[in-house]
Amino acid sequence: MIPLAKPLITGTEKERVLAVLESGQLAAGPQVRAFEEAFAAYIGTRHAVMMSSGTAALLASVVALGIQPGDKVFVTPFTFIATANALLYARALPVFVDIDLNTYNLCPEALAEAAREHPDARAAMVVHLYGLPADMERIGAVAAERGLTVIEDCCQSPGAALGGRRAGTFGQAAVFSFYATKNLTTGEGGALVTDDPEVAARARDFIDHGQRSRYHHEQLGYNFRMGEIQAALGLAQLERLEERNEARRANASFYGRRITRRGLVKPVEPPGYRHVYHHYTVRTAEREAFMAHLARQGVGCGVHYPLTVPDQPLYRRVAALGGPCPAAATAARQVVSIPVHPGLSPADLETVAAAVNSFPG
Numbered sequence: 001m002i003p004l005a006k007p008l009i010t011g012t013e014k015e016r017v018l019a020v021l022e023s024g025q026l027a028a029g030p031q032v033r034a035f036e037e038a039f040a041a042y043i044g045t046r047h048a049v050m051m052s053s054g055t056a057a058l059l060a061s062v063v064a065l066g067i068q069p070g071d072k073v074f075v076t077p078f079t080f081i082a083t084a085n086a087l088l089y090a091r092a093l094p095v096f097v098d099i100d101l102n103t104y105n106l107c108p109e110a111l112a113e114a115a116r117e118h119p120d121a122r123a124a125m126v127v128h129l130y131g132l133p134a135d136m137e138r139i140g141a142v143a144a145e146r147g148l149t150v151i152e153d154c155c156q157s158p159g160a161a162l163g164g165r166r167a168g169t170f171g172q173a174a175v176f177s178f179y180a181t182k183n184l185t186t187g188e189g190g191a192l193v194t195d196d197p198e199v200a201a202r203a204r205d206f207i208d209h210g211q212r213s214r215y216h217h218e219q220l221g222y223n224f225r226m227g228e229i230q231a232a233l234g235l236a237q238l239e240r241l242e243e244r245n246e247a248r249r250a251n252a253s254f255y256g257r258r259i260t261r262r263g264l265v266k267p268v269e270p271p272g273y274r275h276v277y278h279h280y281t282v283r284t285a286e287r288e289a290f291m292a293h294l295a296r297q298g299v300g301c302g303v304h305y306p307l308t309v310p311d312q313p314l315y316r317r318v319a320a321l322g323g324p325c326p327a328a329a330t331a332a333r334q335v336v337s338i339p340v341h342p343g344l345s346p347a348d349l350e351t352v353a354a355a356v357n358s359f360p361g
């Protein structure tokens, strides 16, 4: 079976991790600081704060930006559930705004309409889904007009760009995940990036038990810190990120040429956008049969995501606003991701494209 995702760990990465194990310092130290500096420089922000997961970083961003219990926050209904859960953790009120079915990202017109309907909303949580940046020009214009704080969920888009600017530089804060299957991995891990030194400082407090100096605790915080082993792995992965993103893009471009099956909608990369293909996701009205066909051909595939967030059992029980979200509902019924990771061989790519094209109908 050609797997849907596969972490790439090379000799350098193993050596760096081994060096940390031998150094005797396993909790936050020089590796974490070096990874923070290198990552901020790569994304193009002044600060990066490393954390234990993308989920922790999402919550830290909400807290550090001062979003209060009851505050309305616009959020996409079509994402991994952690994006919206960060709002629930902080007792904020999610307001779901539909996507553009073409890009799977938050629809700027729908956001403008929602902002007219909820003039008291505080913020917007924007996801760059599958590795394609959302339309930050038009979303940024709505946010500026309405005084909305913008948080970018870049968990699937490290290295993606729009108009030459990297995802993570458009909002007041942005969040990354380094989970095992992500474009850059530390096994588990995450980061918050921002240009605002106050936001960075509040995030640092929040993930370190609210201490500004040792054993002096001003705020309620948590332990969401990253360790040295993860940071050493992350630094080595960062050095390879561009090359691996380019491999993903080359694989996607191969599929763009080779996949010709009628009725399958392929992903788009509008002019000025740099997609980093965390997922290569197609759309079909015959998803079940298509997935069974791929499995028979030895091709791994997955659904990101089978339910919209407001349709999740959890969200049917909690307070949330917004919707209806028909485009998100269509996407949830029809999307299928096929392997696009940089570990695919030319033969694997041929196998996947041939399997897709041989789907009868």
Ligand SMILES: *Cc1c(COP(=O)(O)O)cnc(C)c1O
Residues within 6 Å of the ligand: 053, 054, 055, 056, 079, 080, 082, 083, 127, 153, 155, 156, 176, 177, 178, 179, 188, 189, 190
């Ligand atoms: C992976 C992911 C997260 C959560 O990151 P973790 O590191 O798994 O906590 C949040 N949002 C999106 C869009 C993701 O893909």
